[in-house]
Amino acid sequence: MLGKPHYTIFAVFLALIVPIKQGWAAGEAIDIPTQSWSFGGIFGQFDQAQLQRGFKFYKEVCATCHGLKFLSYRNLGQKGGPEFSEEQVKALAAEATVIDGPNDDGEMFERPGRPTDRFVSPFANDNEARVANGGALPPDLSVITKARGIPLGVPWYVEPFYWIRDIATAYQEHGANYLYALLVGYKEQAPDGVEMAEGMHYNDYFPGHQIAMPNPMSDDIVDYDDGTPQTVQQYAADVTAFLMWAAEPHLEERKRIGFRVMVYLLILTVLLYLAKKKLWSRIEH
Numbered sequence: 001m002l003g004k005p006h007y008t009i010f011a012v013f014l015a016l017i018v019p020i021k022q023g024w025a026a027g028e029a030i031d032i033p034t035q036s037w038s039f040g041g042i043f044g045q046f047d048q049a050q051l052q053r054g055f056k057f058y059k060e061v062c063a064t065c066h067g068l069k070f071l072s073y074r075n076l077g078q079k080g081g082p083e084f085s086e087e088q089v090k091a092l093a094a095e096a097t098v099i100d101g102p103n104d105d106g107e108m109f110e111r112p113g114r115p116t117d118r119f120v121s122p123f124a125n126d127n128e129a130r131v132a133n134g135g136a137l138p139p140d141l142s143v144i145t146k147a148r149g150i151p152l153g154v155p156w157y158v159e160p161f162y163w164i165r166d167i168a169t170a171y172q173e174h175g176a177n178y179l180y181a182l183l184v185g186y187k188e189q190a191p192d193g194v195e196m197a198e199g200m201h202y203n204d205y206f207p208g209h210q211i212a213m214p215n216p217m218s219d220d221i222v223d224y225d226d227g228t229p230q231t232v233q234q235y236a237a238d239v240t241a242f243l244m245w246a247a248e249p250h251l252e253e254r255k256r257i258g259f260r261v262m263v264y265l266l267i268l269t270v271l272l273y274l275a276k277k278k279l280w281s282r283i284e285h
Contacts, residue, residue, distance in 0.1 A: 032174075032181050032205060035237070039244060040173050042259060045252050046245050049226060051082040054242025057222050057235050059092075062141065065133065065213075067121035070142035071246050074115035080252040081245055089115050096120040134199050136212035143247040145175035145240070176244050181205040183236035186215035 038047040055076065058068075073093035076084045084092065096113035098120060103109055113120060121140075123129035130137050139147075185204035190196050200210040217232040224230055228238075245251070 032177050035173070035177055035180055037173050037176060037241065037244075039241070039251060042255060044255065046080060047241065048081075048083050049228075050238050050241045051245055052084070053224055053226070053228060054238035054240070054245075055082050056224075057239040058141075058242055060222050061216050062239065064122055065129075065138040066141045067123075068119040068142050068246055069121055069140050071119050071249075072115070073113060073117055073119065075249055077115070078249065081249055082242070093117060134212065138213070141243055141246065145179055145244045146247045148175045148178050173244075175247075176240050178205065179243065180236050180240045182211075183217055183240070184232055186217070 038045060038050070058066075073089055073096075076082050076092060077086060077089040093113040093115045096117070096119075097110050098113045098117050099108055100111050101108035123132065126137055182203060182205050185206070187202045187204065190202040190209075194202065194209070196202060197210055200212060201214055202209055203211045217235055219232060220230045222230065222235065228234060248254070
């Protein structure tokens with residue numbers, strides 16, 4: 001029998017060497033493809049052009065059903081994001097219709113959006129959203145890449161130690177990988193033997209494989225002005241990157257500060273160790 005210290009060492013060892021198996025249900029393993037993201041890793045940064053393309057796809061396709069309630073239009077111009085110009089941000093905000101008020105007569109009124117306004121939701125409330133989507137409620141996409149992830153198909157006694165692997169690899173793109181896979185994972189027809197519920201669509205990577213949202217992707221559905229290929233895979237990568245930024249708009253700053261803090265702590269550790277050796281060097285052990 002392993003003692004407690006040995007058990008811990010053994011569990012950490014397994015966490016570092018056992019490959020991750022993605023699974024949504026007992027007995028079902030789903031391999032989510034790993035993508036290469038510009039924002040991955042310790043020094044990862046967002047691709048400004050990709051964020052602008054992703055926003056365009058969100059605006060023309062996703063925004064008809066999904067909101068971004070935690071994001072303001074002014075965020076589109078901040079450093080580390082799409083970095084639209086001030087005039088562009090004002091123009092994008094003005095395209096939205098905001099319900100404001102009450103006015104002097106005690107009535108609500110409509111006005112063009114301002115950079116300080118939050119993104120206007122496509123529906124007034126959840127009930128309206130359900131009616132427009134056959135009973136399904138489209139989720140808000142503000143933090144979708146953080147709210148979705150890949151469950152680990154490893155034994156319970158190993159899973160708590162996987163944070164060590166995440167620190168070692170600086171890997172935080174599980175949600176982005178899942179979202180990309182979901183967007184490209186639609187099939188026109190379900191496999192033989194799979195009975196689909198009414199109004200559902202088959203998707204290789206959605207839990208249970210039946211999703212209410214129709215396939216939003218097709219080639220050339222959105223025009224890119226920079227010559228980037230207008231393919232399903234490119235659209236999926238661009239809008240996923242944009243939604244990753246929407247979920248964590250200060251990611252680049254966080255990584256810069258985090259790296260500086262780690263360097264500071266390393267230097268402090270060395271200084272404390274040297275001070276300890278100096279203080280105890282005259283004492284016999």
